[in-house]
Amino acid sequence: MPRLPKLPAPPLPSALQAPPPRPGEEVTKGGPLEDAKQAGVTVVDWIDERTSLSGVGRWLLFRKVPKGTNWFYTLGSATLFAFLSQAVTGVFLAMYYRPDPAGGAYESIRHVTNDVFLGQFVRGMHKWGSSVMVVLIFLHMGRVFFFGAYKYPRELNWVIGAVLLVLTLVMAFTGYLLPFDQRAYWATIVGVNINGTGPLLGPYLSDFLRGGGEFGATTLSRFYSIHMLIVPGLIVALIGAHLYLVTKLGTTAPPWLKAKERSELLETEV
């Protein structure tokens, strides 16, 4: 096996360098395992030399979280996992779904539910996952609210979170129509009508949702593209911004915690 080229090693102090082989000692050459390990290291080094991603990784992973961080602080990442589960199951559903109001939509969902291997399971995960995500996002918001974590300097992250809440509800609303069964159809008509009673933008919003003045053929494909392209894209981008700010500002400590006295800290930590 040819050796892969290696980056020049940094000069090590002699104490840390491997001792040269003694006379007569067998020089152990790295076996295939050693080669494979080296190849991995080399690839990572190669990428890191060009991107400095390892710094980002360190910044993300080895930042400190304050004393007292408890289980309530897992609700945000739990919401993130629910969202990821929705994304994965949604991609599988999209492989079968046809946004065709003339019967194709209903038929494709029936096909997924009844014929496709594990289809009903994946559809069930997507359907119930939406409830789980809505519950988790409200719990996360509740944690942030009662801990006063929306105050200086995290106001902007609260606003981003509120947009995420609205977008999550938009996902739930648009997804509900897609199976195009009786319940989906009539509940969505009523929902769009409710939108239409809104002040100023209301009528325009419901015209936009319907794709015209009537609940018709374009409505379903419009809901579909909102549900699987526009809003998920926005959510991903905003989650990115949300987590950037979380990392940059750090998560709050529970509000009832006080830091140790300065002097005490100076003695022990410095």
Next chain:
Amino acid sequence: MNQAQKEQYLREYALLKAEGKPFFPYAVAKDAVMACVVMAVIITMSLVLGAELGSKANPTTTTYVPRPEWYFFFLFEVLRVIKPPNLTPLATIGVPTIGLVILFLLPFIDRGPERRPERRPIATLTGIFVIGAMALLTYEGAQAGSPTAIETPTPSRVRAAGGALLREFEAGKQVVAQSGCLACHKLGDNGNDGPGPNLTHIGSKLYAQGIARTLVNPTAPMPSFKNLPPEKFKDVVTFLSQSK
């Protein structure tokens, strides 16, 4: 918060952070446990509750009660609580919009330095009140299923007339019962009191044409029923205009 309080907070926070532990592996471990719980719950729900599919959407019959997903019940319930028609826009969009604006602006409304829940009673009590109200409205919304039968007796006047009138009246009663009207209207002892008006005596308030016009071109949130087949539509109008 003024500048001094901000700096005080940042100092305090820096100290607490210095006393903390690295995100990896301590917080990551908790997050991973939580992620497993979330996945387990979703998978269990999918296996136990499945994913049903109702009958195909059909604009000409609404044999299904228009009902949103459960986490929107509270919005629908607001409609039922705020009933007078001239206030409907307030209920449909007004209250949710105001709620949303407050939600967005919260960090700019509540700018005090205090973070402990028990030391900012207004915020904490408001939060508890909002959660309680939403839970109550969701619960009420979940209770308000709508029956699919109408038990009002056929008036003797219609029975005496018999013939086509009686037939259309009975057929219309069936259609109304099965068309989700009861989700929003009350008829006799059946249905929900709101968001739509009580239809028990609608015949003495509106003529047949008026009712037909409402069905074709209703005020939101009521859906339009102009796609009902003509004879069913006629039955509905007869039934309602005879319900005096």
